Amino acid sequence: MKSINCPLCQGNATLKYSYRETDYYQCSHCKSLFVGSAYRPTREEERARYLLHQNDVNDQGYQAFVSPISQMVLSDFTPKDTGLDFGAGTGPVIAKILSAHHFNIETYDPFFDNRPELLNNRYNYIVCCEVMEHFFDPHKEFSLLRKLLKPGGKLYCMTSLYHDQLEFKSWKYKDDPTHVFFYHRKALEWICSRLKFNSVNIHEKLIIFST
Numbered sequence: 001m002k003s004i005n006c007p008l009c010q011g012n013a014t015l016k017y018s019y020r021e022t023d024y025y026q027c028s029h030c031k032s033l034f035v036g037s038a039y040r041p042t043r044e045e046e047r048a049r050y051l052l053h054q055n056d057v058n059d060q061g062y063q064a065f066v067s068p069i070s071q072m073v074l075s076d077f078t079p080k081d082t083g084l085d086f087g088a089g090t091g092p093v094i095a096k097i098l099s100a101h102h103f104n105i106e107t108y109d110p111f112f113d114n115r116p117e118l119l120n121n122r123y124n125y126i127v128c129c130e131v132m133e134h135f136f137d138p139h140k141e142f143s144l145l146r147k148l149l150k151p152g153g154k155l156y157c158m159t160s161l162y163h164d165q166l167e168f169k170s171w172k173y174k175d176d177p178t179h180v181f182f183y184h185r186k187a188l189e190w191i192c193s194r195l196k197f198n199s200v201n202i203h204e205k206l207i208i209f210s211t
Helices: 043-051 060-076 093-100 116-120 138-148 185-194
Strands: 003-005 012-019 022-027 033-035 082-086 104-108 123-129 149-158 199-203 206-210
Touching: 012 033, 060 093, 060 123, 060 149, 060 206, 082 093, 082 138, 093 104, 104 116, 123 138, 138 149, 185 199, 185 206
Parallel strands: 082 104, 082 123, 123 149
Antiparallel strands: 003 012, 012 022, 022 033, 149 206, 199 206
């Protein structure tokens, strides 16, 4: 059976599913599922897909969707702290909510708000909402996010986790072609340990790494 290296932990991964002309591999070490590199979208395809997202920052449903992160930031930090919305997309709703509470938060997105100078700073908190599943190179991206956090900082993520008991064919999360890496709980624990976070707390889709 063909095997490849996991883009997160470099563990040995083998073919787990073939679905709609796409191959999905599972890592034997961190247990995550990911799309083979030949099936990843091009940068132009990614951007076109993101432009289809209806991310109206004034939409109450959208605000409610991101509320697990926004409410935690409001609880854990103050307007004196600095934050970054990493992968803010076309509708930086978390930044809008926090700014309304006079929080100091910058927005960064490689497609729609590309300000690389922001990646030279360090922050008390970073929000990464429905972004990590898009990482082609999750080890590189999480290493960057770890570097951007100050001591005592927190990284708030939201994503749908993979586990072997789910019904893969009916799992809608995989159907977005820009979703290329699906994290298992073991992968989050690996990230915490390898990148020297102090802890990781998992609350269903909400994941909080602390330094």
